[in-house]
Amino acid sequence: MIQTLFGSVPTQPSLLERLKSGVQRTRQGLVSQLETVLAGRKEIDAELLEELEYTLISADIGVRTTTEVLEIIRQRVDRKLVGDAGELRQLIQNHLIEVLQATERPLPRVTTPPAVVMVVGVNGTGKTTTIGKLARLYREEGRSVLLCAADTFRAAAIEQLEIWGQRTSTEVIRQKPGADPSAVLFDAIQAGKSRKIDYVIADTAGRLHTKSNLMAELEKMRRTASRLIPGAPHEVLLVMDATTGQNGLEQARRFTETSGVTGIVLTKLDGTAKGGVVIPIARELNLPIRYVGVGEKPEDLLPFEPEKFVASLFEA
């Protein structure tokens, strides 16, 4: 027993024990609860709201967004606009889908190729792999592609991209390790122009958004691109790992500020992470999600579908 100012309380089982049983209980709880909910038998109560909160927060949607979403819903419940829990769940899903759909915009139209695509992001999110997948995608569409090995920093980053080039029968423009990334980009765009290539996709070294010198390097690359082709880079894809938590919002903000991100690729959705941080990103930065990565193979890149994505957030 623990003595407190409010009398004594029994000692609790260890945090670990409670956590473990808690997670299990909830998983079962949520599934069965939603089933009953769907059958329209269960009324909305505090417990259900807590389950919904758990669902949203554990998907990395973030506590603020979750609170705001639940508040909208709560108001409707108070006004008796929601009949049963099934409707409630649907309402939340629809709201999230709307948030994501609001960011959708058509791809920029490139009149004089090459289209320049820059791929950026923090370390290890899947940039190089995504470029391999994009190369395959564009090639399947009958386009010509040139890859640009502008990660001249990380050990064997160039070799990694070259293997992706071989896999997708795509040429890679490279220089030596340690070369100026802008210089490699310059070469690649020049080559793309003279050979009338459709796409130049530039790999960049992973960098944390807090490192201003490295962020400035991306700005320089942008300037290089636009000097060679007005309007380039046409797409700047921010590659984000679905396991990322609330830091994702700051990543998106800072990369957008310095390198003009036009869209997000959400990778590693083949794991158990939900990638819900894209919801606050969509709300606050209005950035569309272009693709999702679902594996390490060339074909594991899919277009983003808000309905499917939101449904997956609610799957246990």
Added chain:
Amino acid sequence: MFENLSEKLQRVFKNLRGEGKLTAENMESALREIRVALLEADVHFRVVKQLIENIKQKAMGEEVLTALSPSQQVVKIVHEELIKILGSHQSKLRFANEPPTVIFIVGLQGSGKTTTTGKLARWLSKNGHSPLMVSVDVYRPAAREQLSVIGRELKLPVYEGTPGETTPADLARGARKEATNTGRDVVLIDTAGRLHIDEDLMKELQELKGLLSPTEILFVADAMTGQDAVKSADEFHKRLGITGVILTKMDGDARGGAALSIRTVTNQPLKFVGVGEKFDAIEPFHPDRVASRILGMGDVLSIIEKVEEQIDQKKAEEMQRKLLENEFTLEDFRDQIRQLRKLGPLESILSMMPQVGILKDLKNVKVDEKEITRVVAIIDSMTPQERANHMIINGSRRRRIARGSGTTVQEVNQLLKQYAQMRKMMKSFSGGFLGKRLGKMKLPDILGQRL
């Protein structure tokens, strides 16, 4: 970006009546803020829930310290609770009785395993070991080449394998044999990134473990990981029995709440943190720093570090001992003030400290450089005996001191009263989190409050 917990709590308690003590009512609002802070830091939902329970019980059980404001007191409890989970001190790598020691580096894709392998190799060789690295990532493009490049850069050996050795098991065994033959005492095995739900690849690791009986299986996790950290860490631990955790990419601005989640589900110690892409960017894990960071109170650390840089370590320890044993004399008091002033204007130092931020909000708190000068002058005018024992300072001595320092007897009285209160207060801190830090960091806000 985020308001730190101190600031939040400051707001909570300011808006509530009965600021003087913790009550069930004001604790509720405080707990809500703590919950939000922890969730924003990516601590897992369930872990937060349990933590809040613990903190609540602790807070209710806590004797109300008049010297601390409620928010200070709550921050202290939360901080202590986090440290309790994170582990009270860093834990070291373990080595096999019979070399070579085999260490597995495992984790999700892109978490930083290969880079960390290089960092550990460097760290080991700096600490008297002779490591051999091997990559058993036969899947990812240029994964093995990456480790070879790192080895060349570090001038440390990487086992490249024979043409016949194509599987992870072959390569790992080959490397161990090579280590035995060449007298290398640690084999670092960099494994391919994998999802915890990838049945085949998880089995592969289990088999590798059976084959090589590693002394350490280190789980490398990205500090930016969100809620999913519990699932991946739990599964890796269940399958492999990990023996430690390395948290990478701590050089960014992620709060690193995943550390708490991972520690909670695996109960395995955090051993190192990665703080950059270069190979010297690895540090031993400091639970208190990570706890402060999770709460968004990195500023406190920078001030502590600043203070530590400036203040003579021995002196500080001596001071701390004196404080705790209540031998803190006026002489020591003056020394402390002098030390602090070396750090720069007190206002700027105080503003870096959340606890002081709270004090600053109180009406009667105003840091006045002139007053500090006056305090020093008063103490200067005392005899060594008086400074050593304030009890002997009677009326006539007070008059003499006032004359000598160009102050009034009232001002001397006030200082002595404050000093006595301070000693009393310090006594009540002893043993706790504040007690440990007292000599080094608590003084500025004591000054802030009293002067």
